[in-house]
Amino acid sequence: MRRDPLSEDTLNEECGVFGIHGCQSAGQMSYYGLHALQHRGQESAGIAWINGEGNLQCHKGMGLVSETFSNERLETMEGPRAIGHVRYTTNGSSQLLNSQPLVFNYRGGTMALAHNGSLVNASQIKRYLERQGSIFQTTSDTEVIAHLIARSAYDELEYALQEALSMIKGAYALLILQGDTLMAALDPNGLRPLSLGRVNGAYLLASETCAFQAVGGEYLREVEPGELIIIDGSGMRSVRFAQQTARRICSFEYIYFARPDSDVWGINVHQARKRLGAMLAQEHPVEADVVTGVPDSSISAAIGYAETARIPYELGLIKNRYVGRTFIQPNQDLRAQGVRMKLSPVKRVVAGQRVVMIDDSIVRGTTMSRLVHMLREAGAVEVHVRISSPPVGYPCYYGIDTSSRDELIVSRKSLEEIQSFLGADSLSFLSVDGLLRALDRPQSSQNCGLCLACFNGEYPTEIYPDTVMAKEVH
Amino acid sequence: MRRDPLSEDTLNEECGVFGIHGCQSAGQMSYYGLHALQHRGQESAGIAWINGEGNLQCHKGMGLVSETFSNERLETMEGPRAIGHVRYTTNGSSQLLNSQPLVFNYRGGTMALAHNGSLVNASQIKRYLERQGSIFQTTSDTEVIAHLIARSAYDELEYALQEALSMIKGAYALLILQGDTLMAALDPNGLRPLSLGRVNGAYLLASETCAFQAVGGEYLREVEPGELIIIDGSGMRSVRFAQQTARRICSFEYIYFARPDSDVWGINVHQARKRLGAMLAQEHPVEADVVTGVPDSSISAAIGYAETARIPYELGLIKNRYVGRTFIQPNQDLRAQGVRMKLSPVKRVVAGQRVVMIDDSIVRGTTMSRLVHMLREAGAVEVHVRISSPPVGYPCYYGIDTSSRDELIVSRKSLEEIQSFLGADSLSFLSVDGLLRALDRPQSSQNCGLCLACFNGEYPTEIYPDTVMAKEVH
Amino acid sequence: MRRDPLSEDTLNEECGVFGIHGCQSAGQMSYYGLHALQHRGQESAGIAWINGEGNLQCHKGMGLVSETFSNERLETMEGPRAIGHVRYTTNGSSQLLNSQPLVFNYRGGTMALAHNGSLVNASQIKRYLERQGSIFQTTSDTEVIAHLIARSAYDELEYALQEALSMIKGAYALLILQGDTLMAALDPNGLRPLSLGRVNGAYLLASETCAFQAVGGEYLREVEPGELIIIDGSGMRSVRFAQQTARRICSFEYIYFARPDSDVWGINVHQARKRLGAMLAQEHPVEADVVTGVPDSSISAAIGYAETARIPYELGLIKNRYVGRTFIQPNQDLRAQGVRMKLSPVKRVVAGQRVVMIDDSIVRGTTMSRLVHMLREAGAVEVHVRISSPPVGYPCYYGIDTSSRDELIVSRKSLEEIQSFLGADSLSFLSVDGLLRALDRPQSSQNCGLCLACFNGEYPTEIYPDTVMAKEVH
Amino acid sequence: MRRDPLSEDTLNEECGVFGIHGCQSAGQMSYYGLHALQHRGQESAGIAWINGEGNLQCHKGMGLVSETFSNERLETMEGPRAIGHVRYTTNGSSQLLNSQPLVFNYRGGTMALAHNGSLVNASQIKRYLERQGSIFQTTSDTEVIAHLIARSAYDELEYALQEALSMIKGAYALLILQGDTLMAALDPNGLRPLSLGRVNGAYLLASETCAFQAVGGEYLREVEPGELIIIDGSGMRSVRFAQQTARRICSFEYIYFARPDSDVWGINVHQARKRLGAMLAQEHPVEADVVTGVPDSSISAAIGYAETARIPYELGLIKNRYVGRTFIQPNQDLRAQGVRMKLSPVKRVVAGQRVVMIDDSIVRGTTMSRLVHMLREAGAVEVHVRISSPPVGYPCYYGIDTSSRDELIVSRKSLEEIQSFLGADSLSFLSVDGLLRALDRPQSSQNCGLCLACFNGEYPTEIYPDTVMAKEVH
Helix, strand or coil: CCCCCCHHHCCCCCEEEEEEECCCEHHHHHHHHHHHCHHHCCCEEEEEEECCCCCEEEEEEECCHHHHCCHHHHHCCCECEEEEEEECCCCCCCHHHHCCCEEEEECCEEEEEEEEEEECCHHHHHHHHHHCCCCECCCCHHHHHHHHHHHCCCCCHHHHHHHHHHHCCEEEEEEEEECCEEEEEECCCCCCCCEEEEECCEEEEECCCHHHHHCCCEEEEECCCCEEEEEECCEEEEEECCCCCCCCEEHHHHHHHCCCCCEECCEEHHHHHHHHHHHHHHHCCCCCCEEEECCCCCHHHHHHHHHHHCCCECCCEEECCCCCCCCCCCCHHHCCHHHHCCEEECHHHHCCCEEEEEECCCCCCHHHHHHHHHHHHCCCCEEEEEECCCCCCCCCCCCCCCCCHHHCHHHHCCHHHHHHHHCCCEEEECCHHHHHHHCCCCCCCCCCCEECHHHHCCCCCCCCHHHHHCCCCC | CCCCCCHHHCCCCCEEEEEEECCCEHHHHHHHHHHHCHHHCCCEEEEEEECCCCCEEEEEEECCHHHHCCHHHHHCCCECEEEEEEECCCCCCCHHHHCCCEEEEECCEEEEEEEEEEECCHHHHHHHHHHCCCCECCCCHHHHHHHHHHHCCCCCHHHHHHHHHHHCCEEEEEEEEECCEEEEEECCCCCCCCEEEEECCEEEEECCCHHHHHCCCEEEEECCCCEEEEEECCEEEEEECCCCCCCCEECHHHHHHCCCCCEECCEEHHHHHHHHHHHHHHHCCCCCCEEEECCCCCHHHHHHHHHHHCCCECCCEEECCCCCCCCCCCCHHHCCHHHHCCEEECHHHHCCCEEEEEECCCCCCHHHHHHHHHHHHCCCCEEEEEECCCCCCCCCCCCCCCCCHHHCHHHHCCHHHHHHHHCCCEEEECCHHHHHHHCCCCCCCCCCCEECHHHHCCCCCCCCHHHHHCCCCC | CCCCCCHHHCCCCCEEEEEEECCCEHHHHHHHHHHHCHHHCCCEEEEEEECCCCCEEEEEEECCHHHHCCHHHHHCCCECEEEEEEECCCCCCCHHHHCCCEEEEECCEEEEEEEEEEECCHHHHHHHHHHCCCCECCCCHHHHHHHHHHHCCCCCHHHHHHHHHCCCCEEEEEEEEECCEEEEEECCCCCCCCEEEEECCEEEEECCCHHHHHCCCEEEEECCCCEEEEEECCEEEEEECCCCCCCCEECHHHHHHCCCCCEECCEEHHHHHHHHHHHHHHHCCCCCCEEEECCCCCHHHHHHHHHHHCCCECCCEEECCCCCCCCCCCCHHHCCHHHHCCEEECHHHHCCCEEEEEECCCCCCHHHHHHHHHHHHCCCCEEEEEECCCCCCCCCCCCCCCCCHHHCHHHHCCHHHHHHHHCCCEEEECCHHHHHHHCCCCCCCCCCCEECHHHHCCCCCCCCHHHHHCCCCC | CCCCCCHHHCCCCCEEEEEEECCCEHHHHHHHHHHHCHHHCCCEEEEEEECCCCCEEEEEEECCHHHHCCHHHHHCCCECEEEEEEECCCCCCCHHHHCCCEEEEECCEEEEEEEEEEECCHHHHHHHHHHCCCCECCCCHHHHHHHHHHHCCCCCHHHHHHHHHHHCCEEEEEEEEECCEEEEEECCCCCCCCEEEEECCEEEEECCCHHHHHCCCEEEEECCCCEEEEEECCEEEEEECCCCCCCCEECHHHHHHCCCCCEECCEEHHHHHHHHHHHHHHHCCCCCCEEEECCCCCHHHHHHHHHHHCCCECCCEEECCCCCCCCCCCCHHHCCHHHHCCEEECHHHHCCCEEEEEECCCCCCHHHHHHHHHHHHCCCCEEEEEECCCCCCCCCCCCCCCCCHHHCHHHHCCHHHHHHHHCCCEEEECCHHHHHHHCCCCCCCCCCCEECHHHHCCCCCCCCHHHHHCCCCC
16 A cells, blocks of 8 residues: 555644544544544554454454444444544554554453554663563564553552553553553643544543534533543543643644644634634735635635735645545656646646745655646746744654654755745745734743644653654554 | 445536547647546547558547556557547446547548537437448447448548537537547537637547647637538648538536636636626625635636625635545435535635525426525524526436426426525526626527526427437437 | 466367256256356356246356356356356456356347357358448457348347358357257267256257266266257257368367366267377386376376386475466576476485486477476486477467467477477377277377377368467367 | 255365464465465465554455455554464354454453364363353354463463463364464364465475465475474474373374375375275175266275276266355255255266266265265166265264264264165274275274374263363354
């Protein structure tokens, strides 16, 4: 399965999780919920559920949710509790091994874990556990958490899990299913999103609120940083396993990852993006005839920019929806076709026009440089690139697949060099201040509620030397 | 392969064709061209090409272009001339048999045909040919054309084809490849789109101009109704096989089928849709807070409506991009999930708002009724449905998969009944006059240049009783 | 799908056919019947049946019968009449197009044809038909027959078919299904096998009697050369469409093609092969310690040789049953592995022994040369090769995939040269006289009842120059 | 993937292992070696190898060796050391998870394990390890061994493994690959086969000697019970990890599992089976006309019986070689077809004859009863069933998939009742004494060198109550 040629030039979200407790169609509901979270990971999907006899079952596969679960399969997935996972993976022969939920047998029985995020001290703990005689079958941090639970001095999962959480550092939105209990834990910085909802009598947990809508449910509240939620036969309880710290959710949830119809910490993602675009227009206005956005993720920001700049918003680029799972490797002559297969300019919209092109971020810059070239070919007389986020100059250690620092165009080139590389008439990024203002956050990276590490290098947790070397993906 | 639950409630285009003459990578170029036409048909794809030894080869398969042609396959497809086809098919065990291009051996050698459209006298000719001893292996009109060519008194393909064309009636944009010759013919009413382009020294033919962009080519002109184009070693010639008649291209190319970045008869599709939306706003204004469109096809019209009505355009509905090839059949309780899996409202955008929802057409109305319901659930206080085309009250006999007359909601219910069925606060359709004005066409169905048959029942060709009974699909 | 490396060095049967009339499970019965005929062709399988509404349906696919027909598919195949086909095909992109049964619509309705054999005047008729305006979509002789039927002056299929049969020459065992009629025709020389049977009230037709056993049916008689059998609602009738000529069934049905449990013209195939082995022992005795056969086809002959020669029969070679559909292409160093993956010597059986190795035929000799080498490596002190058929020195024009004359080792080398090429201590072939004696046939190639053309070049039909050039495969 | 209907009525071997150290094509060689061991397990296949950079890689898949490893894959498998595994699995969603080799990261690095056999104290150790905090991701005993190694007080794999082996009981032929070391261990009773060989400079290890032939290698010796073999850069060493005990290889290796061309403990399997047949003829002679065997496994015994009884050996039953991977579920009327699809009688051989039918074993008896019925239908006047092994009356706890005791026909019915159930004219089993005599073993179950537990219930190791309850499959 060769990957989308454009995906190499974006940040890639790692995972989405979904859980449900107290509904007879828990397996089917998870299917719908995961489907709504599909944009967070397309390479593997899995659901673990407790069946009618109280046993934990699990089905996983490579590919989309709708490809992994057939109708026949879903019919066998009756039962009251389930957790699910969609995963964006890197290539490797062990792909299916690493797909989630992971299921472990241990002295307490059988448990399934679904994890979104990345630990910064996984290697240290792994080394420690190996010294104690642990074996590892995956390259997933999740297995580290399972070992800590299994080795805990506590017999009860609730306490064993808290002990484990006290040892791990980094980003995690974690769902655990065992017997009649569903647990959810969010790291003390709240780096990953995790929301709580309800449908009929059942409790829901999901990376994004769009999954609640997908199953006809309603949003209750966010899971708090450092909060452990325990749902069992006697209802839901909340336990605090870590001191309250400053919440620091990943900024890119607003900028790029989350679905426009989701709300993240009370802010609608589409509206947030519109405001990012509006703020970008205030910070970096330009004389132009049309505003256009790179579909799909930059459309909201483009609309916001256009409204504020009072320049007409137009569909200047069209995305081909039928991209399939594999791409041919074009020969040397047709190399430029790669981007054209996915995006095409609308000539009549851009010909003879001064175009503002909005994108949400720039990683390596290769795709953007081709888009600028395509717009010029289509007759644009000026192309002004506006990016609705600050420059990404630092790698992420919390589970986002940024390139290593060397590949980040921002860390290698000056703004002028990038503009020249892109072939643009002008290039501007939203400032960090603009980002915070647009999201209506305090102007302090300490208590703005956002993780800005990839912009300013201020990581909310410790970072260890070997974390920097080996970024593991979940 | 179960079909998209939403597709049942739209009009479905039948085919796209692509041809190229005079380029060493004709096979690869066709791959890119067909990929750009993928929206015109997703169920089978095929390319016939003349290889280096001058032999005609053909490869076809069920599924998307990118699934049908592997990298290995494309590498074997060297040669200077090719035609390709994407097809929307109905189900049936003979699917692959009917996929195109069709290849025939006859006394003149081997020829390949790719056809978009539908003949209205196919059954009559078929009956006649069978009486003469012809056998048919497909249910495709294309085989009828091949028989007529093979049985012609003329030995030369050029004349034999003209003789054949003089006998068939209906809609066709036809490409034929044989030896060193590529031919293209458009029916005398020009019911289907077919454009001529160039890339380097090669000639291009395609259902839509977006395919020219996809291969780095440029648009020359439309193929004229009743024109036969012959491209061979000595260049391109144009022959008229039918008297000039009033051009009558299918209106739905503008309304729904064509890609926004294509130009059809000189009019950009995205801009045409914006004007349809603008005209709709003039004809059917409404007090409201936001305008939203059903993605993706109604976005342009929604932007046009919003601009004219001076109501903010918003992303009120989000489309899930990861729909995969199969859909589960939800159980009774989860039936409503079908639409939700594909479209979700953005609550924060619509809650407490009076919403204008733009769609391009209504066939059965079931999907729209669910969307209205979803918007209300999401908190919309009013939902005003505006359709950017006139009511579809008559079946199409030229290759568009409308339901039979009984299934068309417009032919069964009054406007009030439909509005009530949809649960909308108001419902309006663009008028036929509005459609013509928006496209800047004369206000006469005779010389407006458009086929309006599905709106007013005035078919530009004869229609025979058995055409009405047996609508064949290509 | 790469082919079995050993199959290149054998003669390959082209097809098997099966038909049934008068049983409600005609589709399922055909499935079982074709499965029993699977050895006659493994690359495609198909069944055409008349369903409950009297319509002709067809399902075909590449691969084995059990791969082509799922349980779900079979359940939809209810109906009283069916014909089926298994095919050995040569490679090519049009594989599925050429798979059978072929279904044609013509003035008489819809008919399906299943054909085993090859016509020697197909090119001539094809050329003639093309001149009349016929088109051809396959490279199959069967389409020629369909055209002749469709163009016949007779309206009734029975007479139209007879007219067609009067024009074609060569080898054919032909089944035709139309409406309530099943017809079977065998060429005037009876070159291909075709037997008639019954099960409950239904009539059966099959290439081999083993298919009757497979459906619990019983053998009635052979279809006669030049006989047309017509089965419809009023029972079975027999018509003679050609003068009685000398029957000439392909000798290789006895030697190699047919399954050991089949009877061909009253002779059991296993027993025939034992007698071939016994005759070989009489003609070419040798001092040796063990007799072994190349599995599976030469086992019977080896047992016969052993009994007559009074040398113990042993399993000297073991065949790996798990060969799968694809073979890796071993690198240069491991080339010799190809044969070893399929056959291995039993060291303890052959070490220190003088071994007689029986094979049924030699085409190119490459496999046999590797087997001799393997036996020597395993310790055999002498290897005496005995072939239970005469040398194949002439190509077959009746549908057997012999190599061209240049590739036949017998036509390029003397017996001594072949023996030396094989590395054998001695080499002998059964004589043509021995073949006839073993099968208890008169010692005259004219009325022996067998086609011996590949041994002696005496073809029972005319052979035309362009038949020699273009051997088409069905 | 539905299973072979006949396989339910046989004993099924669980695994085959192959290892190679010191050859640049270790991956490819393992492919050929595993292919030769394919009869020991067809449901999954895997190879772990050390690549050029010294890293351990692993590729596994469901299905045959030739299906799991493509040519492209094999080309990437360069490197000097490898181990491989073929597995017979029971159904379950965790199939691929349990397929081998299993790969573990632990404090000593990365190791791969391939295991044939079954431990009798796996549950006890697992419970113990879970109490210590271990987690289990598979249901395989192999994971238990990996845990023991990882938790050992010893850092060096060689000593850690010995410590682990000192704790486990049961049957195991175990290969371990780590870094530059390949280790092989055989349980102290030698219940499973494991042989040592060489090819060029490289060492080979395989479940059967036929795998040595397959790669052009030669047999050196058996691995001894309780022996640990260590192969690394400085050559091969042998260590004894357990006291010499009486060797007790599974009798069914001779009777049914091993390939006829393999030698097991110096006895050729084909010849052993012939002697079993000969002994059976001495113990249970019968007046008859032909002797036939159930293909393929009983052919050798049938030949032996025939020779001793001086009754002609014949091919009375033919096996259909094209059985494919899936079977349709025949409807009620066609249920009897199941066996017929796989085996057919040769009427001419059995009609009017008194037939001796040799089979190697009877488990449930359902297949045999259908075969007897088929022979009678084909005209056999008497059918005498002779089984070339003693009655299987006790379950196996060492990795053979016998049915539970209740399903074993021998433990439910008397000999007369079985004969009557089969519908046979007579029925006899080889005696245990006859088995030992035929294999030239001492007449004492203590030092006969064979495990006879399934015949006499004398298990060579302790058996624990929960072993009896939960037979795990590897």
